[in-house]
Amino acid sequence: MAAPELPGPELPGPELPGPELPGPELPAPDEPRVHVAVDDLHVRYSAPDAAPRTGRSRLRRGVDAALGRGPSVVVRALVGVSLVARAGDAVGIVGLNGSGKSTLLRAVAGLERPARGTVLASSTPVLLGVNAAMIPDLTGRENVRLGCLAMGMTPEATAAALGDVVDLSGIGAAIDLPMRTYSSGMGARLKFAIAAASEPEILLVDEALATGDAAFRERSRERMDRLRAGAGCVFLVSHAAQTVEETCTRAIWLHQGRVVLDGPAVEVAQRYRWFAWNLAQGEDAVAERLLEEAFRAGVEIVVDLDGAAGVPGGRGVRGVRHARRQR
Numbered sequence: 001m002a003a004p005e006l007p008g009p010e011l012p013g014p015e016l017p018g019p020e021l022p023g024p025e026l027p028a029p030d031e032p033r034v035h036v037a038v039d040d041l042h043v044r045y046s047a048p049d050a051a052p053r054t055g056r057s058r059l060r061r062g063v064d065a066a067l068g069r070g071p072s073v074v075v076r077a078l079v080g081v082s083l084v085a086r087a088g089d090a091v092g093i094v095g096l097n098g099s100g101k102s103t104l105l106r107a108v109a110g111l112e113r114p115a116r117g118t119v120l121a122s123s124t125p126v127l128l129g130v131n132a133a134m135i136p137d138l139t140g141r142e143n144v145r146l147g148c149l150a151m152g153m154t155p156e157a158t159a160a161a162l163g164d165v166v167d168l169s170g171i172g173a174a175i176d177l178p179m180r181t182y183s184s185g186m187g188a189r190l191k192f193a194i195a196a197a198s199e200p201e202i203l204l205v206d207e208a209l210a211t212g213d214a215a216f217r218e219r220s221r222e223r224m225d226r227l228r229a230g231a232g233c234v235f236l237v238s239h240a241a242q243t244v245e246e247t248c249t250r251a252i253w254l255h256q257g258r259v260v261l262d263g264p265a266v267e268v269a270q271r272y273r274w275f276a277w278n279l280a281q282g283e284d285a286v287a288e289r290l291l292e293e294a295f296r297a298g299v300e301i302v303v304d305l306d307g308a309a310g311v312p313g314g315r316g317v318r319g320v321r322h323a324r325r326q327r
């Protein structure tokens, strides 16, 4: 079943007239500092064309053949995404398969080169993905050591964190077994625990929390709360909108690479769930209406990063100007 097309006009680019943006952000004591600022981000991939058109020019086919590649198409994974995340934010990202959630996380981590737009972060984000590198023949404990050292922790801090990582992951005695014997859920939980051990200022989590039982979800929620209380911020990609409702303060709903809604986690996740449920029931027309209503209800975030820069020492990104405008 094809997902509905996102309604509404093309999102305007920065060259179109927008609202007056406030002056450069001043370090107000009561305003949490900005950890991540994304301005008009576009990410594109080239992918093999699953249904090559017969009308391709001979020249194009000749070039493809000469380069030893088949026909390809450009996938617009992110289309004009703008957002600002501050200290204390736990931002859930929801959306259908292929809506751009993981791409957004990877772009914030600096792992994707934008076709257009800018991503600024106050410090190097720690990305915990389901594909994070772990060595299957080493034990969980050895992987914890390697992972912590790879994140820049000292050997002493690594040794001190070990017990905490094992407790958070809920792996128990299996921590001394090779990781190839772990279920995918065990591996994902251990990766989350490793990433959280370094207490990063910006933690990016892709799906891991959905793999745990209720006790693990509760422990991870506490850990994310602790990071936020320490003025960090967390991004969490999850197919389980309920996990986002339970663990996040804010949520962003992506559809076909665009932001549909950016607002309080419960409201955004519930609207997304209702949309996704209707789609799953084959109620395409209802789903389309819900998507359109959500898109029109959402505000557009306009971010201006001219002159903005990350400040060393975890003091945020300074100079970010942003405004919200009704679509």
Ligand SMILES: Nc1ncnc2c1ncn2[C@@H]1O[C@H](COP(=O)(O)OP(=O)(O)OP(=O)(O)O)[C@@H](O)[C@H]1O
Pocket (backbone or CB within 6 Å): 045, 046, 047, 075, 076, 077, 095, 096, 097, 098, 099, 100, 101, 102, 103, 104
């Ligand atoms: N390396 C890649 N090469 C080509 N296309 C890609 C690549 N990575 C992602 N895409 C495409 O970009 C779009 C967004 O993918 P992305 O993985 O960000 O979506 P997602 O919302 O995280 O999906 P899922 O929920 O299935 O994990 C999809 O159309 C996907 O097929």
